[in-house]
Amino acid sequence: MKFMATKSPKAPAPPSAPTYKPENDDGGTVLLERRPQKTKPPQMYQVVVLNDDYTPMEFVVMVIQEFFNKDRETATQIMLKIHLDGKGVCGVFSKDVAATKVDQVAEAARKHGHPLQCVSEPLQ
Numbered sequence: 001m002k003f004m005a006t007k008s009p010k011a012p013a014p015p016s017a018p019t020y021k022p023e024n025d026d027g028g029t030v031l032l033e034r035r036p037q038k039t040k041p042p043q044m045y046q047v048v049v050l051n052d053d054y055t056p057m058e059f060v061v062m063v064i065q066e067f068f069n070k071d072r073e074t075a076t077q078i079m080l081k082i083h084l085d086g087k088g089v090c091g092v093f094s095k096d097v098a099a100t101k102v103d104q105v106a107e108a109a110r111k112h113g114h115p116l117q118c119v120s121e122p123l124q
């Protein structure tokens with residue numbers, strides 16, 4: 001027995017051209033939505049060196065040059081500020097880097113028998 005299709009297959013209708021509706025006209029503008037920033041910048045820490053009566057000035061200058069990458073002139077200015085004001089900022093870093101700087105200064109001071117102190121403080 002043979003079965004015959006009752007309808008001949010039709011090709012799908014071609015997509016109709018978009019009809020212009022003034023209410024849908026975006027004038028070709030692409031709207032970029034402003035989204036709130038998801039990530040905050042990391043908390044930064046300033047590394048502060050403290051004055052004392054015993055550490056030689058020359059040692060402090062050397063420490064600031066070596067661990068805070070300052071030239072001799074800048075290191076000397078920072079040392080004198082610490083000497084006069086009691087403390088001075090040697091740099092601003094992320095938490096881990098600031099902690100490393102504090103450790104490096106403490107270790108150098110200990111090795112040379114100086115009481116030089118250094119702390120890190122969160123900014124803002």
Ligand code: TYC
Nearest residue numbers: 050051052055057060082083
């Ligand atoms: N006050 C020290 C002195 O007169 C010098 C000094 C400067 C020490 C800075 C510590 O962080 C310091 N020898």
